[in-house]
Amino acid sequence: MHVDLNSDSGESFSNWQMGDDATMMQIVTSANIACGFHAGDASVMSTTVGLAAENNVAIGAHVSYQDLANFGRVFHDVAPSDLTSLVLYQLGALQALGAPRGAKIRYVKPHGALYNTIVTHEAHARAVVDALVEFDDELPILCLPNSVIYREAERAGLRPVVEAFADRAYTPEGTLVSRREAGAVITDPQVAAERMVRLATEGVLEAIDGSDVRLQAESICVHGDTPSAVNLARTVREALSNAGVEVQAFV
Template identity: 50%
Template sequence: MPAIDLNSDLGESYGIWQLGDDASMLELVSSANVACGFHAGDPSTLRRVCRSAADHLVTIGAQVSYPDLLGFGRRFIDIDPGELRDAVLYQLGALDGFAQVAGTGVGYVKPHGALYHACISHPEQAEAVVAAAHEYDPSMAVLGAPGSPLLAVADAMGMEPVAEAFADRAYLPDGRLVPRTQPGAVLLDPGDVVAQARSIAVDHTVVAVDGSSVEVRARSICIHGDTPGSVEMARAVRSGLEAAGVGIHAFVI
């Protein structure tokens, strides 16, 4: 039986600003990429999400970001690699504190937003992210784009690289995601999202925006928690994968 991890970006509320339905998503996913306060996520939100993740036996990952609350971490910052390393380490420590209090820990790190894409095109930033994670806990896994410098550096440093694909994002012919600034970047039709998730898990391919077939070999599939109808999509994706004989299992236990 093929198996895949199902992850989602959670813990992205901040103060009175509420985003997504973390409690419902944690009933469906096997891994949770939890915001660490730099793009979203206040301390009480982090505590609540870590507690709920522990209760549901969902693996917690640190979704680290540029220090960009105003831009939700979706703006590139030409930051010094040393400063970025320290910013990532700061975020790991903050989230892990709440995870430890909940009786668990942080199992992996995943960059968020603009930092995610920078770890594909800016090797020095990818090295900074992995260096911080390795300093904090070298047994941690690193989740990111297939073939990216981020995963290559993680592998070189003896950490576990985990390739990820997206059920709810459109792909370019070169295997990268369509930028959010372009129309159609986010898939909103549940049928399309389920079909893409099944194609990733079973056939290891996605259909790009030009109609071409792109190979995507991933151990984890992401469904964004801030997309309208994300809970219904996640439920449909999980049901669709299980109907296709795909087991849902976290890549870090």
């Protein structure tokens, strides 16, 4: 048994700090690096790429709507062609900053509102897929199962990779509980670890109503802005290893 452990990274901006990327890079196997549109800037991106490269962590482009003011968590009704260009812009920026270190983008993960929107929004899902096809059709994309983006990625010959969230609650339908609802974010490291061990070994997650959700995931995410994110990620990784699950990058 094996699974990837990823974390949102590089989400500081100028003098404003978010998360402990230096420590997190010693725990995770993949890093979703913000590309400047929901968080991050050129200096932060460059530093984060360097940390990932030093720790042999796979680099993913964490692309978003252009929304620094709201941390990328608000839907933007942009034209699909514009969204394709925005995603390409972010991929190009991260690629350029990785090049001096010989570091390459290994996968893509949409962020926040974009991630949630393309679960059901066909036009925006196709726009994201179009960007990947134009940039590098070998790049996998992290997404939820049974989503529009999953189907659109498959249709275009891309590799959709199902992920689960260690620090988020699930609905009985297998989608994420809205952050506006009580209990949406799981902050107890032990609770998160127990849930992820069951996911990795049984393919089951407990929904917020107590029912079981079947889910086969190749990667597990810990959000960098979750309280005690580093401790949560470390506890999850140790619990997986103790359960005989090898933690390794999916790419």
